[in-house]
Amino acid sequence: MDLRERIRELCRQRDAIILAHTYQPGEIQDLADFVGDSYGLSRKAAGVQAAVIVFCGVRFMAETAAILNPLRTVLLPAADAGCPMADMISAEQLRELKAQHPGAPVVCYVNTTAAVKAESTVCCTSSNAVKIVQSLGECPEILFVPDQYLGRFVERKLGRKLVLWEGFCPTHALLRQETVRRLRAEHPEAELMVHPECLPEVQDLAEHVLSTGQMCELVKTTACRRFLVGTEVGIVHTLRKLAPHIEFTHVTPFLRCPNMKKITLEKIVGCLETLEPRVTVPPATAAAARQAIERMLDIAGAGG
Numbered sequence: 001m002d003l004r005e006r007i008r009e010l011c012r013q014r015d016a017i018i019l020a021h022t023y024q025p026g027e028i029q030d031l032a033d034f035v036g037d038s039y040g041l042s043r044k045a046a047g048v049q050a051a052v053i054v055f056c057g058v059r060f061m062a063e064t065a066a067i068l069n070p071l072r073t074v075l076l077p078a079a080d081a082g083c084p085m086a087d088m089i090s091a092e093q094l095r096e097l098k099a100q101h102p103g104a105p106v107v108c109y110v111n112t113t114a115a116v117k118a119e120s121t122v123c124c125t126s127s128n129a130v131k132i133v134q135s136l137g138e139c140p141e142i143l144f145v146p147d148q149y150l151g152r153f154v155e156r157k158l159g160r161k162l163v164l165w166e167g168f169c170p171t172h173a174l175l176r177q178e179t180v181r182r183l184r185a186e187h188p189e190a191e192l193m194v195h196p197e198c199l200p201e202v203q204d205l206a207e208h209v210l211s212t213g214q215m216c217e218l219v220k221t222t223a224c225r226r227f228l229v230g231t232e233v234g235i236v237h238t239l240r241k242l243a244p245h246i247e248f249t250h251v252t253p254f255l256r257c258p259n260m261k262k263i264t265l266e267k268i269v270g271c272l273e274t275l276e277p278r279v280t281v282p283p284a285t286a287a288a289a290r291q292a293i294e295r296m297l298d299i300a301g302a303g304g
């Protein structure tokens with residue numbers, strides 16, 4: 001039996017749903033019940049009815065699904081699919097930072113461990129970071145962890161300083177101004193879209209600085225027929241499906257997240273057969289982290 005048929009059969013037997021991030025390989029996106037950005041996946045996970053969630057993404061995303069679904073089984077087909085940015089701040093380090101800034105609210109990017117979320121006031125994703133920080137009002141200090149470049153993007157949008165942690169995405173940081181300048185010269189008619197995890201000087205060269213979900217929305221309505229895509233390569237598959245009439249050129253083969261690519265069809269079969277590897281979060285950590293995530297969902301609403 002073909003691997004895809006086997007997966008569908010196992011999903012029926014296990015009452016399982018497959019959620020996939022837009023950075024997943026195309027064949028996994030095509031198989032998934034739902035494909036989305038971090039925010040869309042969190043919202044979807046909050047309303048899942050199936051007994052089992054197969055999360056095709058990285059660990060923090062599967063943890064978020066587990067936090068929102070304590071009674072369901074959440075599987076991450078590749079147990080070692082982590083996010084290096086999420087590991088750039090520990091709960092202990094965040095406690096120390098909070099002690100240096102007593103009373104300041106903490107906004108944590110969703111790309112964090114459950115233990116860091118549990119220490120935070122409110123979570124955010126790249127699609128709603130500006131809205132979430134704004135919702136905190138005129139606090140003298142706001143701590144923003146761990147992505148310094150998303151943090152700087154928010155600072156610029158709101159015209160206010162944040163206390164930033166020096167984390168970053170090692171994949172997005174590989175995109176440099178020289179590469180973008182060369183591509184722009186080769187494709188003068190194309191508009192450039194980049195993710196706010198890119199370096200600020202790269203963001204400066206782009207027409208659009210957008211979360212992956214916002215990129216997907218833009219291509220449904222734009223009059224532009226050519227785009228340079230400055231985020232992880234997997235999304236090019238998603239964008240081509242959404243807008244087959246548009247020409248998409250990915251900026252560089254280096255913009256490929258090795259962790260996102262650890263999920264394979266074989267591993268999905270394996271996890272559905274064995275119901276392992278499971279992602280679980282200790283109940284006390286999950287309860288505290290859930291408050292930060294649910295606060296985000298309440299503030300950001302359906303629009304993200």
Ligand code: 13P
Nearest residue numbers: 037038125126211212213
């Ligand atoms: P999105 O919030 O745009 O889905 O991005 C998640 C991510 O990990 C980007 O590197």
Ligand code: SF4
Nearest residue numbers: 083084085169171257
């Ligand atoms: Fe983490 Fe970067 Fe991969 Fe996103 S692309 S999961 S931030 S390492």
